[in-house]
Amino acid sequence: MTLNKAVMEIRQRIRVKPSPTDEPAASWTGIDLVNGIQIKTLTVIFKSAGCRWGKAGGCTMCGYVYDCASEPPTLEDYKAQLARAMKKAEKFPEFMVKIFTSGSFLDEQEVPREARDAILRTLADDPRVIKVLAETRPNFVTEENVPDCLKILKNKPFELAFGLETSSDRIRKDSINKGFTFGDFVRAAEIARKNGATVKAYLMLKPLFLSERQALEDIVCSIDDAAPYSDTISINLCNVQKGTLVEALWEKGQYRPLALEHRRNPAKGKSCPS
């Protein structure tokens, strides 16, 4: 059985529950660094038509696909989702907005162009918004849509975020089933930067089928490999999400998130990594 088939079989057992399409899947405030300065953030997980890769099987650790709308949101729904989220930042004098869709913001089959433009226009027109980040799979980045987004944003700082996970094509394929290559990420990052956007790479610590040591070696290599193409790198521990292959294997005792245990060194009387 292929990895994608194993993921798909699990997906088919889970139904996306109907929920209002004019409310985001989630939104929250936080703090991040912009040019080395701490700044307030508003993170919005839009309910979209859903990640096309995830709906066809997709990534072994991803339960976000179940956050999508049960029916495609309208333009008015997207505007309402943003308005509801923005209320959480109404007292902020300035902040950064992070856009996630549990998929790809730049996929026009997932988020229609008119909705994408309306969201960016609202953020461009709010003088308190000092930076916008949007997550997408690399294959949706084009020479056309990056400058389009920046134009609508009136050249506010714009960052494209990619779930690269690892720089190893073998691990991305055989442990994550991510469906794109490191070369695809490089191409998208180069287009983003050439057109004036910055790049954030998300890396994942300990996907399936890696030992602790292999996971640590992979993350170190991945940081080195991704750094030339990234302005920011974010390292995220693989967690166990509902309705995923990771969860199915975790339940059978065949996966555990990274566990850095310590053993006592009786000779020296201090603890050392095992």
Ligand code: SF4
């Ligand atoms: S991790 Fe991202 S690309 Fe993979 S299935 Fe989930 S939403 Fe889609």
